[in-house]
Amino acid sequence: MTAEAEIPVKIHLITKIRLDDEEETYELVVFGHYFKKNNKVYLTYDEVQEEGTVRSVVKVDEDEATILRKGVIDMRLKFCLNEQKSGSHMSEFGSLLLSTNTRGIFFEESAEKCEGTVKLHYDLFMQGAHAGEYDMEINYKEE
Structure with a gap:
């Protein structure tokens, strides 16, 4: 597996919000793509919604992650264990200040094949108000 090659993957994302x-x-x-750059793993995929398409990028390494979304929604969320990180969400309805307080980050990748798991456990705040406790799990596998 070369460092810059994009590999087609199937991505299964489960988010639980309490x-x-x-x-x-x-x-x-x-279905999306996987590639590695500067020792970070990138997953890219398009999400088709009624209003239009959103291009998502998940960037992860062992102790931090970033989720970027561009399109009908522009969103940026950063995750760093036990730290509060600022983010943003913009849509046709305006912009919101977001922040995450990451309680857990887990990243595991197979050495033999292109597959892995990213788990994020965090509190999300919108405009300073608690918007829920999130458990996100992303599994990816070469297709």
Whole structure:
């Protein structure tokens, strides 16, 4: 596997959100690409929504991650263990200040083949107000 080669992957994303006494689960299966650059893993995929397409990039290494989304929604979230990180969310309705407080980060990748798992456990804040406790799991596998 060369360092800069883009490899087609199947990405399975599960997000659980807990707020007050309620829990919601979102699941997404998409086809995207995997590549490595500067010892960081990148996953890219397009998410088609009613309003249009959103291009997502997940950048991860052992102790931090970033999720970037561009399109009908522009969003940036950073994750660093036990740190509060600022982010943003922009849409046709305006912009929101976001921040994450990362409680757990887990990244595991197979040495033999292109597959791995990223898990993020964090609190999300919108405009300073707690918007939920999130558990996100991203599994990817060469297709």
